[in-house]
Amino acid sequence: MEKNNISYIDLDQAKAFKALETLSPLSLEKLLTTSAIAEKTAASGAGLSYNYAAMPVGEKQLELLEQLTEEMQLIGKFRLLAAGGVMNTGEKRKVLHHLCRSELVGKVLDEKGQDIGAFYREQQRRFSDFAGKVHAGEITGSTGKAFTTVLQIGIGGSDLGPRALYLALEGAVEAKMKGLFISNVDPDDAAAVLSGIDPERTLFILVSKSGTTQETLTNRDLVLSWLESKEIPGLKPGKQMVAVTSATSPLAGSDTLLDSFYIDDFIGGRYSSTSAVGGVILSLAFGPEVFDRLLKGAAETDAIALNAPFRENAPLLDAAIGLYLRNILHYPVTAVLPYSQALSRFPAHLQQLDMESNGKRVNRDGKPLGYSTGPVVFGEPGTNGQHSFYQLLHQGTDIIPLQFVGFKKSQRGEDRNDEAGINSQRKLNANLAAQIIAFAKGKEDVNPNKSFPGGRPSSLLVGDRLSPEVLGALLAHFENKVMFQGFLWNINSFDQEGVQLGKILTKKLLSGETEDQELMAFDTLLR
């Protein structure tokens, strides 16, 4: 299947890339016109649109970027991925998170001929039923009390994505249960969270695909012994807990747990928010129908990413323009700036999604690359960031491209007009519009300390209101952007070998097997 006329070349071998390198950089201020604002826009799903009028790309750049995406067969590679191609070359795995949302190119079968999409749907049906029974009081804690809180134990992809989505949905819909998270192996994390919960009314979700994640198993044991220490008559710690894991993990099918839900090796941690990893907690906290709406939004974006032509394909444009910023203009950092407090932890999720996927220095065949790959990604919500690090963004010595996200309406609709008849949402968005212009155009001043050089590029993703559908579309927008950029860099965006060495050294140190004198010396400093 991998041979479907798809070929793999490094970015610096692509003709369109070489042509891009010969173009002169353009003046952002000249490019930024009202007609550009009207025209340089493309749809993502659920009514989201991506505006790139404040990006330093003109017609020639766009033509060459389009040629580049064709020359490097980005849509063909996505099609191959969606059809079950082994795109995670390092681990020799399919990459099927899209299949949690929809069958983009039909059924995908595993080696035994089983329908993998049907498996994901079956799991979704199972955890939807489970959530429904918890909400109806048919499934209760082991002492018979209704569950009112759901607490996820997981780290990395089992934490950042689900947590960001949970926080983003809290104001979008009415919650059915309170959601909490424990991730860090630091015992203070668990201690702080556990200090605020009712053991009898809390349902724990243990999330580890491999079933071997050190932090997660340590925190599971910590939680189970904490539950035991409460000495509540009739309370069975295991029966307050469900697992989300792969069917082959040591955690699978445990009789000591209340239930288990399954994922498989074709869904990587940072891409797992729309699988059971995010689905169980979101379905419990907000209801299965809310999670379904999120999947619907994501599926809309996936379909656009796969089918829309370049100028109408927001994730593809975002990926291509990001590549131009990184490999032609050589900007090493991107800031993600959502003007929505509900997205307070969304940048932390994108940081993992982007940096863990594309922070790679060899191509998909293991050959060292002669060009830069994934940038550093960071961000905080606006307007908070304006009163913090924006100083450097405006007047620092480096240019940092910006990715703004905004919504026409607030989530909760609880707002107030001031004496001038202006509400907070309007102020929020006026700030956002003003920042785009300030960054792009700058301002001369006789006092050089008050001058703004401008020429700071930004894009804007804008939606109506941060609903479950819009949130799903936003999530899928970035997943697809990152995937497309991985194709452009000719890397494998779906493994994470870079996390292994630290794990190995930790294990050796804890088991007393290390002979590394410096490792032991640092360890001693910390004891």
Place this chain on the structure above:
Amino acid sequence: MEKNNISYIDLDQAKAFKALETLSPLSLEKLLTTSAIAEKTAASGAGLSYNYAAMPVGEKQLELLEQLTEEMQLIGKFRLLAAGGVMNTGEKRKVLHHLCRSELVGKVLDEKGQDIGAFYREQQRRFSDFAGKVHAGEITGSTGKAFTTVLQIGIGGSDLGPRALYLALEGAVEAKMKGLFISNVDPDDAAAVLSGIDPERTLFILVSKSGTTQETLTNRDLVLSWLESKEIPGLKPGKQMVAVTSATSPLAGSDTLLDSFYIDDFIGGRYSSTSAVGGVILSLAFGPEVFDRLLKGAAETDAIALNAPFRENAPLLDAAIGLYLRNILHYPVTAVLPYSQALSRFPAHLQQLDMESNGKRVNRDGKPLGYSTGPVVFGEPGTNGQHSFYQLLHQGTDIIPLQFVGFKKSQRGEDRNDEAGINSQRKLNANLAAQIIAFAKGKEDVNPNKSFPGGRPSSLLVGDRLSPEVLGALLAHFENKVMFQGFLWNINSFDQEGVQLGKILTKKLLSGETEDQELMAFDTLLR
């Protein structure tokens, strides 16, 4: 006073800097020896120590960096600043946050001959008394109920530092009141926080030095009208609120409020955590004696920064080595990685502190600079980050220097040994030690995808337990590091003109006075 033998030159005019530029880069792996780990260490306050054995600086670099700090008179400039020199040249202000902690070089008088330190101490005495009366039930809400929650309304420096410290102290000591924060002008921020509080038992702290911050006044009005909307008999919204502001602000001395506490123009927002801006909420939440302990730790670090010789001066070493990374090795980003969940928002505070202070492109006299200044700063707690963006740090195409923070003991002491007798804190710190080694040394593998290039520099700040004193020392360590780096770059680290343009454009847009067509076009997209 500014003429005390102090002169100002740009970094690239310094002889020692030119000499540094001629040295060949060193191999980190060769530098990292057990004797280096034992020797390359210096004290900050409260028992904190800074270890730089995994930094790419050898004896020659250190000698030249020491010469550089002398040539550029860093200690002399700090002494001048502490003595009341007008070091904020842009705004023509003294810079006196250290004076909230101690009189480093004696009394500082204002233009009327008043003792400024005495004013800060008087304010601390006033809010300590106030907090004591709230805790004793002598000051209550307007309906006579005891205050149990304290909610700060502020943004930027009135939010990030106090919030980071609040979260860091929650596990360090027993709380007397619950603390909450509203910062963003996004109405969803206030709505979410207000939905969980008891209006009669919540004391609001309104924090704005100028008394004119758009977001903060908007949120004040939103909170006051929310309180009114509750129609609780006897409840007087203003009498549930205190202000922290300057004596000349429109908020000062308001009869409609319960009380007011004062700061002045000599304490910048991002340096204000140890003034009333942080002191009121921390004294209410944890008790005045806890805030006092924090000040004590900060004062210890300040004294080391001012008095210790180069090799024994942690903030000075950290600043100088950071400069080497930025201006000799040309690394544009620094990651701050605390292995402590209690410091979950400390990187966000440091992001403001560093990027708003040193994200400047002109020198203190307004002359454009020919070298890089402040880096991008970002970070998340370990071990969480290991399962997220560390992939790029280990195997990405760029080198990102790392600043680790760790503690020998957990804060809460609620831990558990596993079957092998290893507790969570030990696992946490073993991970930290392992990461330092993995980043520095890397590992060859026959599979290039599993190879780690190493050569990734890191430093380690290590303390015993994150107590109030240690937290104060940590805060002051970074404040002094950032100040010293500003001196090295010959910039003014104490203004923030870069935030002004966006404010002006927002105001014009909201008042209908703008004629910028592109600004209006983006605004339309968001309505």
